Amino acid sequence: MSPTELPPFAAYFAAALLVPFLRGWLRAGVLLLVPVLGALALLGLEPGVHAQVRVMDFTLTVFQVDRLSLLFGYLFNLAAFLAFLFSLHLKREEGAALQHSAGLAYAGSALGAVFAGDLITLFIFWELLALTSVFLVWARKSNRSLSSGVRYLVVNVVSGVLLLAGALIHAHQTGSIAFTYLGLDGLASWLILLAFGIKAGFPLLHGWLVDAYPEATPTGTVFLSAFTTKVAVYALARAFPGTDLLVTVGVVMTCFPIFYAVIENDLRRVLSYSMINQIGFMVVGIGLGTPLAVNGAVAHAFNDVIFKGLLMMSMGAVLFRTGTVKGTDLGGLYKSMPLTAAFSLVGAASISAVPLFSGFVSKSMVMAAALEGGHGWIWILLLFASAGVVEHAGIKIPFFGFFAHDSGIRTREAPLNMLLAMGIASVLCIAIGAFPHKTVYPLLPFPVEFVPYDATHVLTQLQLLFFSSLGVFWMMRTGWYPPEKRSVNLDSDWAYRWLAPRVVRSAGSAIARADGGFRRVSLRWLSVFLKEAAKALSPTSGLSRHYPTGFMVLWVSILLGAYLLFYFL
Amino acid sequence: MKASGERARFLDRQRNVDRLLWGATALGVIVILSDFFFHRHVYHPWENFRGFYGVFGAVGIVLLVQLAKALRRLVMRDEDYYESD
Numbered sequence: 001m002s003p004t005e006l007p008p009f010a011a012y013f014a015a016a017l018l019v020p021f022l023r024g025w026l027r028a029g030v031l032l033l034v035p036v037l038g039a040l041a042l043l044g045l046e047p048g049v050h051a052q053v054r055v056m057d058f059t060l061t062v063f064q065v066d067r068l069s070l071l072f073g074y075l076f077n078l079a080a081f082l083a084f085l086f087s088l089h090l091k092r093e094e095g096a097a098l099q100h101s102a103g104l105a106y107a108g109s110a111l112g113a114v115f116a117g118d119l120i121t122l123f124i125f126w127e128l129l130a131l132t133s134v135f136l137v138w139a140r141k142s143n144r145s146l147s148s149g150v151r152y153l154v155v156n157v158v159s160g161v162l163l164l165a166g167a168l169i170h171a172h173q174t175g176s177i178a179f180t181y182l183g184l185d186g187l188a189s190w191l192i193l194l195a196f197g198i199k200a201g202f203p204l205l206h207g208w209l210v211d212a213y214p215e216a217t218p219t220g221t222v223f224l225s226a227f228t229t230k231v232a233v234y235a236l237a238r239a240f241p242g243t244d245l246l247v248t249v250g251v252v253m254t255c256f257p258i259f260y261a262v263i264e265n266d267l268r269r270v271l272s273y274s275m276i277n278q279i280g281f282m283v284v285g286i287g288l289g290t291p292l293a294v295n296g297a298v299a300h301a302f303n304d305v306i307f308k309g310l311l312m313m314s315m316g317a318v319l320f321r322t323g324t325v326k327g328t329d330l331g332g333l334y335k336s337m338p339l340t341a342a343f344s345l346v347g348a349a350s351i352s353a354v355p356l357f358s359g360f361v362s363k364s365m366v367m368a369a370a371l372e373g374g375h376g377w378i379w380i381l382l383l384f385a386s387a388g389v390v391e392h393a394g395i396k397i398p399f400f401g402f403f404a405h406d407s408g409i410r411t412r413e414a415p416l417n418m419l420l421a422m423g424i425a426s427v428l429c430i431a432i433g434a435f436p437h438k439t440v441y442p443l444l445p446f447p448v449e450f451v452p453y454d455a456t457h458v459l460t461q462l463q464l465l466f467f468s469s470l471g472v473f474w475m476m477r478t479g480w481y482p483p484e485k486r487s488v489n490l491d492s493d494w495a496y497r498w499l500a501p502r503v504v505r506s507a508g509s510a511i512a513r514a515d516g517g518f519r520r521v522s523l524r525w526l527s528v529f530l531k532e533a534a535k536a537l538s539p540t541s542g543l544s545r546h547y548p549t550g551f552m553v554l555w556v557s558i559l560l561g562a563y564l565l566f567y568f569l
Numbered sequence: 570m571k572a573s574g575e576r577a578r579f580l581d582r583q584r585n586v587d588r589l590l591w592g593a594t595a596l597g598v599i600v601i602l603s604d605f606f607f608h609r610h611v612y613h614p615w616e617n618f619r620g621f622y623g624v625f626g627a628v629g630i631v632l633l634v635q636l637a638k639a640l641r642r643l644v645m646r647d648e649d650y651y652e653s654d
Contacts, residue, residue: 143652262637263645335578371612379613383622387629403580456609463604463622466597471630473590480631482638488651490644497651 005050007063008038008073008115009125012080012108019104020097031084031100038111039077042070049117058177061117071298071443072114072234078428079226079305080107086313086421087219094217095139102135103223110227114234118177119167119192122235126163126195129228130156136220137212145215151496152212156228159198166191182239193240200232200283201276203252207493209276210260214268214325218316221268225275225312226305233282233301242289250287251381253280258388260491265484267325267397268315271308274351274393277385278304284382285366288373291446296365302440303358303432307350310425311397314344317414317422318401325401327484332406340414341402343422350429352394353386355461358429361436361452364461368450387468394465395472400484597623 015034019027047070051063065073083103090096109132112125130153137149170188171177182189198205213224240246257273257280264270278300285297317340318333319325334341346357353359363386370379413419432439441448475481490498536543579585601620615621647653 258633259637259640262634263641334580335575376613380615383625384629384633387626388633390626391630391633406581455607459600459603459607459609460616460622462600463620464626466593466600466626467623468626468630470594470597471627472634473593475631475634477587477590481634482641485641485645486648487641487645488648489641490646490650 005063007051007112008041008077009108009112011038012104012111016101016104016108019100027100028088031088031104032081034104035077035081035084035107038080039074042073042077045070052117058118058120060121061178062112062121063115064117065115067443067445068234068238068298069114071302071445072230073111074443075230075302075305076107076110076114076227079309080104080223082306082309082313082421082425083107083219083222083226085424086222086316086418088417089415090219095141098135099139099217099220102132102139103220105132106136106223106227108132110231113231116179119163119170119179120177122179123160123164123167126199126231127157127160129199129231130160133224133228136223137216139220140215140217142215148212148215151493152208155198155208159195162191162198163195166195179238181241184240184243184245189239193243196232196235196239197249199228200236200279201229201253202249202283203256204492206253206257206276207491207496210269210272210491211493211497213272213275214266218320222309222312222316225271225308229275229279230301230305233279233286233297236283236286237294237298241286241294243287246283246287247375247378248287250280250283250285251378251385253277253283254385255280255381255388258385258392260489261388261392261396263482263485263487263489265327265486267327267330267401268312268319270392270396271311271315274311274389275304275308277389278308278351280385281363281366281382284378285369288366288369288375290369290373292365292372292450293369295444295446295448295450296362296367296369299362299365299436299440299444300359302443303350303362303429306425306428306432307347307358310343310347310422310429311351311393313418313422313425314340314347315397315401317418320418321411321414322409326486327396327400327404328486330401330407330409331404332402333409333411334402335406336409336411337402337413339419340422341398343419343426344398344402346426346429348394348398350433352390352465353461354465355433355453355458356430357433358440360433360461362440364452364457365450383464387464390465390468391472395469 011034015030019030022030045065047066049061049064052059052061054060080103084100087099087103090099106129109125109128113122113129116122116125134149134153134156137145137152139145166188167177169191170182173186173188182192184190184193194205198208201209209229213221216224236246254277257276261270261273261277264273282297282300282304285293285295285300288294315325317337318330321337322330322333324330350357350359353363367379367382367386370382414422436452437448441450472481535541538544601623604619604623609616611617615625618624
């Protein structure tokens with residue numbers, strides 16, 4: 001095969017330039033055709049290098065294919081199709097041209113990243129992911145989205161800079177820029193892991209995600225939830241499988257966001273915390289590194305894009321129709337938006353890993369891999385996190401959005417294009433959950449021997465689901481469940497949104513104070529010096545006296561005498 | 570609350586909600602009981618305990634929610650916390 005084929009991102013970038021000039025059906029056609037043709041173009045692609053370009057002394061591999069990248073290639077085309085279908089209704093005053101164009105460029109960047117064969121190409125698309133997607137946040141046109149978008153951009157660009165630094169050190173040390181297994185050894189790989197970690201939402205590096213995603217437009221968040229973090233998962237799976245540290249990091253990711261999700265009022269922010277929790281399962285799988293675990297991680301990424309997208313779409317539809325997604329404001333919407341409510345329930349069942357829904361067939365792979373590897377405590381914590389998912393994504397999202405106490409809001413069902421997008425996602429969730437061996441399993445990087453549907457898996461999962469749900473509903477019934485409150489919950493972004501500005505401000509005033517003090521003391525010393533100098537040089541001072549010539553001659557002879565004396569000694 | 574002139578729906582009546590809740594609880598009990606009749610594979614010592622998953626789910630979720638409630642004291646601020654400067 002000649003290494004000059006058109007890489008998958010090319011069509012997306014070309015369409016991104018084109019769509020602002022198209023209207024109506026023509027634009028809709030382009031938006032929907034690009035991902036469909038993109039997916040068809042991937043069919044039957046052979047593994048290997050498909051396109052390279054020479055830039056200065058480097059040969060950049062812009063299109064390289066293997067089973068792992070191919071799976072993400074199909075996934076991102078699918079996600080783009082659903083997200084474009086969901087956003088077809090956008091009007092000019094909502095910034096349709098900007099959002100459609102940014103969405104295309106963003107999806108194209110994600111495809112560019114997963115088919116990148118070297119670290120430099122990866123870096124370019126890594127930065128483009130940030131630069132293109134930030135417009136989906138800014139398009140909300142609120143003060144919050146503006147400042148949140150700036151923070152999002154800064155953090156993501158820093159991630160890219162770390163990646164570039166790591167890549168250059170790696171190239172210097174090994175002479176290779178190939179994007180392949182790296183493993184953790186030395187500064188270069190740590191920098192690259194940190195870069196991946198920021199985009200994957202590692203603990204304490206995750207602030208940007210829960211800060212910005214809920215501030216984007218109703219349709220923008222659907223794009224955001226699909227690409228950036230999953231590109232990071234892909235990158236981790238390629239470069240760091242079997243890295244022990246990732247098991248610990250992943251478990252923390254599954255466990256800490258579920259506490260925040262319980263008390264968060266903005267339902268799209270709840271889903272953002274939920275996203276970190278789900279990525280945690282993937283990171284654990286990558287860290288375990290066995291074929292079953294990596295298969296589980298990748299399969300879960302595939303399913304998560306669809307069911308998390310579906311949940312984000314349902315909340316986006318609510319935001320679009322009612323202008324709010326706050327738990328305190330909503331409730332009873334199933335009366336006005338019954339179909340959206342039903343689709344939301346499918347998403348909730350999928351993420352909660354109800355048997356016959358997609359989450360069940362992938363999450364159980366990671367759990368089984370943890371048990372098989374003898375990681376008992378990891379497994380216990382993952383089980384706890386699974387119960388937490390049932391609470392916040394399985395119950396809280398649909399319950400507070402569509403049921404709970406009727407808020408009195410009456411509105412219309414979501415627009416047809418939104419319903420279609422949610423409907424297709426729902427069908428996929430059930431199809432993958434019911435027929436994993438005919439859908440997602442054949443795409444996985446390793447052959448699958450795992451059987452999700454046996455009595456043990458189904459029975460134990462049903463027990464967990466039933467009793468964690470009953471726990472939640474009985475707590476609600478008895479008043480033990482904390483009510484939704486209008487509030488902000490402090491998280492790691494507090495460090496740069498609240499603390500850092502104050503530290504800089506108080507450091508600034510401390511420097512100003514020190515500077516003022518220094519100037520005052522210096523001025524005082526200067527004035528004392530000037531006064532003394534003036535005194536010494538005044539007509540009456542000793543320095544201004546007249547001396548007779550004989551006095552000078554006397555001193556010269558004394559000095560010469562002393563010199564002679566020392567010479568002879 | 571329902572908008573004026575609307576017919577009360579099934580879920581608007583607390584009695585119906587309670588019935589559903591008790592029904593679900595009964596189903597849960599059946600699921601737990603089935604644990605005594607099926608032979609299932611055991612990989613972790615805790616799994617030997619019949620009904621382990623149910624008990625773990627219920628205890629875990631209560632613990633999670635109550636700890637999260639306590640977390641509010643530490644992290645909860647006014648809605649315009651970051652804007653009020």
